[in-house]
Amino acid sequence: MRIAKFAILFLLLNISFAKDIINNSFITEYEYGAMLYENPRGIGCNKCHDRGDKSVVIAKYKDKKNETKTLKAPPINKVSYEKFVDVLTTKRGSSNIMPSYFLTDDEIKSIYFYIKNLKK
Numbered sequence: 657m658r659i660a661k662f663a664i665l666f667l668l669l670n671i672s673f674a675k676d677i678i679n680n681s682f683i684t685e686y687e688y689g690a691m692l693y694e695n696p697r698g699i700g701c702n703k704c705h706d707r708g709d710k711s712v713v714i715a716k717y718k719d720k721k722n723e724t725k726t727l728k729a730p731p732i733n734k735v736s737y738e739k740f741v742d743v744l745t746t747k748r749g750s751s752n753i754m755p756s757y758f759l760t761d762d763e764i765k766s767i768y769f770y771i772k773n774l775k776k
């Protein structure tokens with residue numbers, strides 16, 4: 657009887673310890689989000705959005721009327737999560753400059769967490 661109680665206690669402790677290992681990851685959500693923000697699928701969000709807190713000029717060009725146009729990436733740190741997901745998951749035509757990254761839900765959440773908690 658005493659051995660059975662000890663075995664049950666030992667088993668419960670091991671399950672608890674294993675659960676802690678599973679819930680703790682090698683890097684934090686912030687670090688994972690930073691990694692994805694800088695290079696999710698070949699080109700990072702930071703290339704166009706910089707730190708995400710202001711509009712960034714991507715290019716200036718002349719249109720057919722020889723008028724100077726400016727292509728800007730908008731700030732993204734104040735965007736709602738719903739809008740953020742919508743922009744990242746909507747298929748785009750050739751007229752939209754935002755690339756498709758085919759991110760998983762977890763990757764999108766991590767990037768959003770990163771830009772919302774970006775350290776100054």
